[in-house]
Amino acid sequence: MDTTLTGLLRGLIGASLAPKWLGAVTRANEGDAVGLCRALLSTRGEVSGIAIADRILSLIEQMDDDAATSFFHVLRDEFEVDRAAVLEASKAIQSGAPEALTDLQRAAEPPRQELFRRLNAAPRGTARLVDMRSRLLKALRHDRTLAPIDTDLRHLLRSWFNRGFLVLRHIDWSSPAALLEKIIAYEAVHAIGDWDALRERLQPRDRRCFAFFHPAMPDEPLIFVEVALTRGVATSIDALLSSPRADVSPESADTAIFYSISNCQKGLSGISFGALLIKQVVADLKADLPNLKTFATLSPVPGLAKALKDNNQTPETQEALQQLPGLTAAYLVRAKDAFGKPLDPVARFHLGNGAVLHRINTDADRSPTGQARSFGMMVNYLYELDRIEARHEAFAANGDVAISQEVRAHLKDAPTQPDKYKAARTA
Amino acid sequence: MDTTLTGLLRGLIGASLAPKWLGAVTRANEGDAVGLCRALLSTRGEVSGIAIADRILSLIEQMDDDAATSFFHVLRDEFEVDRAAVLEASKAIQSGAPEALTDLQRAAEPPRQELFRRLNAAPRGTARLVDMRSRLLKALRHDRTLAPIDTDLRHLLRSWFNRGFLVLRHIDWSSPAALLEKIIAYEAVHAIGDWDALRERLQPRDRRCFAFFHPAMPDEPLIFVEVALTRGVATSIDALLSSPRADVSPESADTAIFYSISNCQKGLSGISFGALLIKQVVADLKADLPNLKTFATLSPVPGLAKALKDNNQTPETQEALQQLPGLTAAYLVRAKDAFGKPLDPVARFHLGNGAVLHRINTDADRSPTGQARSFGMMVNYLYELDRIEARHEAFAANGDVAISQEVRAHLKDAPTQPDKYKAARTA
Amino acid sequence: MDTTLTGLLRGLIGASLAPKWLGAVTRANEGDAVGLCRALLSTRGEVSGIAIADRILSLIEQMDDDAATSFFHVLRDEFEVDRAAVLEASKAIQSGAPEALTDLQRAAEPPRQELFRRLNAAPRGTARLVDMRSRLLKALRHDRTLAPIDTDLRHLLRSWFNRGFLVLRHIDWSSPAALLEKIIAYEAVHAIGDWDALRERLQPRDRRCFAFFHPAMPDEPLIFVEVALTRGVATSIDALLSSPRADVSPESADTAIFYSISNCQKGLSGISFGALLIKQVVADLKADLPNLKTFATLSPVPGLAKALKDNNQTPETQEALQQLPGLTAAYLVRAKDAFGKPLDPVARFHLGNGAVLHRINTDADRSPTGQARSFGMMVNYLYELDRIEARHEAFAANGDVAISQEVRAHLKDAPTQPDKYKAARTA
Amino acid sequence: MDTTLTGLLRGLIGASLAPKWLGAVTRANEGDAVGLCRALLSTRGEVSGIAIADRILSLIEQMDDDAATSFFHVLRDEFEVDRAAVLEASKAIQSGAPEALTDLQRAAEPPRQELFRRLNAAPRGTARLVDMRSRLLKALRHDRTLAPIDTDLRHLLRSWFNRGFLVLRHIDWSSPAALLEKIIAYEAVHAIGDWDALRERLQPRDRRCFAFFHPAMPDEPLIFVEVALTRGVATSIDALLSSPRADVSPESADTAIFYSISNCQKGLSGISFGALLIKQVVADLKADLPNLKTFATLSPVPGLAKALKDNNQTPETQEALQQLPGLTAAYLVRAKDAFGKPLDPVARFHLGNGAVLHRINTDADRSPTGQARSFGMMVNYLYELDRIEARHEAFAANGDVAISQEVRAHLKDAPTQPDKYKAARTA
Numbered sequence A, B, C, D: 001m002d003t004t005l006t007g008l009l010r011g012l013i014g015a016s017l018a019p020k021w022l023g024a025v026t027r028a029n030e031g032d033a034v035g036l037c038r039a040l041l042s043t044r045g046e047v048s049g050i051a052i053a054d055r056i057l058s059l060i061e062q063m064d065d066d067a068a069t070s071f072f073h074v075l076r077d078e079f080e081v082d083r084a085a086v087l088e089a090s091k092a093i094q095s096g097a098p099e100a101l102t103d104l105q106r107a108a109e110p111p112r113q114e115l116f117r118r119l120n121a122a123p124r125g126t127a128r129l130v131d132m133r134s135r136l137l138k139a140l141r142h143d144r145t146l147a148p149i150d151t152d153l154r155h156l157l158r159s160w161f162n163r164g165f166l167v168l169r170h171i172d173w174s175s176p177a178a179l180l181e182k183i184i185a186y187e188a189v190h191a192i193g194d195w196d197a198l199r200e201r202l203q204p205r206d207r208r209c210f211a212f213f214h215p216a217m218p219d220e221p222l223i224f225v226e227v228a229l230t231r232g233v234a235t236s237i238d239a240l241l242s243s244p245r246a247d248v249s250p251e252s253a254d255t256a257i258f259y260s261i262s263n264c265q266k267g268l269s270g271i272s273f274g275a276l277l278i279k280q281v282v283a284d285l286k287a288d289l290p291n292l293k294t295f296a297t298l299s300p301v302p303g304l305a306k307a308l309k310d311n312n313q314t315p316e317t318q319e320a321l322q323q324l325p326g327l328t329a330a331y332l333v334r335a336k337d338a339f340g341k342p343l344d345p346v347a348r349f350h351l352g353n354g355a356v357l358h359r360i361n362t363d364a365d366r367s368p369t370g371q372a373r374s375f376g377m378m379v380n381y382l383y384e385l386d387r388i389e390a391r392h393e394a395f396a397a398n399g400d401v402a403i404s405q406e407v408r409a410h411l412k413d414a415p416t417q418p419d420k421y422k423a424a425r426t427a
Ligand SMILES: [Mg+2]
Pocket: A155, B155
């Protein structure tokens, strides 16, 4: 494809007219991303605007990391608010002038926000802006001064990826291969080895997969969750994913196990869809299969091994292994981050959603990863429909962690709580 | 449908659980829109949030005008920015504190923006927010103090109805009747009398209709344009819409006439799609039918009769009628509004888009409306692809109005320019 | 469109090659339908075969009735079986030769069957063959010698329109206008006055419409039925179709009334879909709305007035009108055709399907048609799921007509059975 | 799924009514396929008929080979024509009775044809009949007396799989995985090792895949062809399928190489779609990419090694290998089957379609299969649009084989034609 500006416009309005049309718009060098950004903000965002936006995004996509960082520096500095104008508007606020607030709001919105909105008009614009944000987040790791750009981009993406625009779709063995290929690539919890393994997760009658999509990115899942329909709460991922295995008729299942949930878009990090997805899927499954009574996860405890090691609690003997349930319970319930929330990210996610820590399972994940990060331990979080919101509120307000009787019993057996956990909590 | 909150939740999560789930969230009286708005902002916007949003919108939809205005007053006052916080953030800006700008931006965004974002998650949320804005605009006519609400809502809708999200669709005789019915209802230029008349505009091979849609409102066109493929520029709407008439094979047509363009959503007024639509359709038609050389409108001159009356130029005699082309040209070119732009709204739209006033047609619209508002006069605006952007820029910068040689000749014949026109220009 | 043979091929394989390709195939004059039929049977039915088939069908479509009849004469005579070959094969059968049966079957199939199969490959071939049959049926009325052609065509169409290929589709207000227009045109029982009247039959929540389609004719319904969901069995079409009227929530309805069923394709006459459609719709509605207990028709009695007139029973006085229920019952139950089946075609259809004559309604159809053909009388036939097949069998085997107690009571009141009815039964 | 008859009906009309409805229809033992076949022919083929058809097909699907053969014996004997009736109708023909031919046709059609038509109404009926035929063909290998059943079934399937009903679909990387999995399984020429290999054949811009489908079997391809867009005629399958490789922009390609064509349905053997598919794809590609000038295959020579061995011409030395082009040409052109057509099945197919043997390629297929069956030789057949039909006719009428100058030259070099080839030709 011809990705020069003229080439792009040619695709939009025909060969002979493109150069003339473009000539009228901009004299910007078509290799100059910044110049084109200026031009884009000065036009009205129509046909030529689409071509310019397309070209800018192409140029960014071709930049190496250094060039991208330089470009982001310009976004940070040149497409920033006019501080003088903000100051003046601030003063008008203080003097109580009418319209002052609106003026201030306008002055406080950096021009790069409008730039991003116009870039969005390019073909596949939304997906490309999301990718641009993932590059920005990478650059941000080395250069915190780029944070204001991310503030703007995140603000915009959060607004565009509003719940009202998300579309829940089933993913199954009839889905396009081009999409399924992404499921394999994006699966972040229990790797999918090949297409046969994928089929095992999608085709059997007792398996389900759901994903959120945005209408402007119809080929790109945002997040997906894999579900097993079971009788009783599953306690081992190895059993769940073994092949061959006896399947269960959906009508006879009483439990839905959420055994894997993966975010797909790095460029949407910080804009969370997980709680929404789980609760929507719970509601949909319940409507579809009224026999389902229990909605639970089978979840890893990714931070366990490291936490135990940090506390010199790594179980070295066979005997010590028997302490693992207690240690796991203690880790999940007592180890806190600087905000008083669970240190374990998976615990933080599900407990924050209003789930209860239901059960601790030994020997539940024999994969090398499972052994290395958590000595094979896995846990179940339970989503009890009638208590989700109350638990979520208690967690949000006071950091209360909901646990079952069974977990409480494990906690009693647990070794005295290590200093490290205390430290974490008070950091 | 049961539109109580519990009823709505029941639909989402099943009968027995709804009351418990909801109980956890809110003790707001379910008939109290304001209380529910407060509750909605305090939850995390998930399943129960969807039910609450749905309920709030239902309550608003059932309000009479007085109740709606009262509700808007609360939105204006209670869901407004915290002025003290804005002042403080303003001061921090002045003292150059880090993060100060981000803090200010956050403080300057009224909570009702977030409220609107959460309302959007309700079923059909986007369409219903658009409808809510049309009610707001109605209330605004009587109460200008509601303007800040509209500022927020328009800001959000403009962002959500970004060009990148709009979908161009052909409308034809195979479109759903439920959609075509809306085309009949929304047609704002040349009324469509019945379904037979509609068929005449959609089914013949030399007619086209295009509309923009938003993915969250798939059944609601935002704007549509009707096009006739012709040989040469059509000069009479009566001829164009006569039935029966000889049609033209699309391949042999050299001209596309845009003879009607209608906005469909009052709640999106001020968020303009017209220029985008015309230019996109020009590009699409050109790609599809390379033989098309000319893209023109056949447009009404809606303000002509009133303007002539205001200037005592109403043609009373047969002889006077011969002056109409000159008077029309003078009106379109010289009568200006307070901003120096053409007084005639249709002229303002097309000339602002970069079109040229190409031709003045007498006896072009014999309908009662056509006679009453413009003595049967119609005009053609031409969209010349290679000059659109330059003309648009000249118009935007200097108010330059592009006219053809032919129109220039009419202007020479025109009576001396009336005082009123001057006045308008300098207002 | 260029419908010459070369023009058609050009569309299929490109401009420059068409003449050469065709030249190789046939030297048949492209205006000579019979010559092209010969050519079509001699080729292998691929790309050029498609063009030839298309051309033949176009030529037939342009023929006037006389030309069509002449063409059908050739089909009858030239594309007939080789009688000598049939005779020979018959003899081989009698002598018990192996393969003799297969040879006979082959010899007994006229070449026009293969011709029809090849014509089917033309664009829209199936729909056009159906139309050709409707022309044939018209010609057949004047010339019974064409019957063998129809035997072949009907044999083929019956095989192609096998139940396994039919697709049941809902028709509603979201269906394409181009399809709905056909519903208006094809409605054969209670005329649909305009699009508003159509909307009244499709859009309300208590109305349904279903049609059978064939995949090769996706735009052409084969047959459709209109259904009203009611509480109790409806007894008046005027009440059912009045506007405005109180609608019923589908969940609260206990009855589905089939108030109109129309065949759409004259060219498929004798290939009946009605019984299939009704039973499929009953099964679908039952699955969708388990509260439905009763499936009934509200049907006209089209032959009543004529039958009464033929028997000098036309009610002339107000008093006589009170005898109508009895007369109607007697007509439906006792008036028989030459095969011992009900004389009334609607009764024959529903009773033959296994329905029971349930109720006689006076003053049920005040339309001029309703008055003229049946003095406003209508009846309900009931489809009782658990008795349909038994009743169908009894009807098929013995001509048994199922009637309710109520109808039985009317029969008792009915005047002595007229001779005419007896005659009909024994004819 | 409950596959008893009652269970099936329950699915169609609801739980409580199924037994009653069925009771009325048939007292046939629901495990008795033959009894159910009799019942099916005696009903009218509606809702209960669908359940019976479904049950019969399920029973057949569960039969082992012996049981299936026994069932086929009953189809052969009991559902055969009434020979007495045929004889009588034959005599009527001889006596010239009117209607005699129609009567004979009816008598000569075995009842199993109608049985098959009714089985087709079952869910997935068409696909299951096709599968039933593949079982029949298997049984036929051991028992030729079953041939009459196949005559009937093939007659029906040929009529149902008429060109007018076939749908050409693109297959690409966006196709459903469940379909692509079948492409991997059905590929009969160059095996597709895994999903990555499949992607290489579908996703690159210079690759295409097309398949025919029947609307009643939307998930089952009937036949598919894989195409490479190239510059010049490709001469090595290894080069064509190598990975990575430089791709070609479709617009710049001048040649389409058909490098693999596979039939998918054993049950449709003898009903050929290959010529249709190739010619349709040629037409479609030409319309889509006018730059394509050459349409050629890259084909195996599957019978070469065996033929050379049979003639003691197997090349044993490096020197002998140089004779391979001549030997290949001689084999393809001179080795004939009993009907005077090429012995090599691939040659027979393409030359029969009207292609010309264009080129002989050495070292073109290094796969073990390619070495074993043809010493790595492959050939190109050319489809020259303007000569296809003439060549097809000459081949069909006289067995003329079209060859290029280049092949003619190879033939001159070829060893004297072996006796075996002569023998084959006169067999
Ligand atoms: Mg904003």
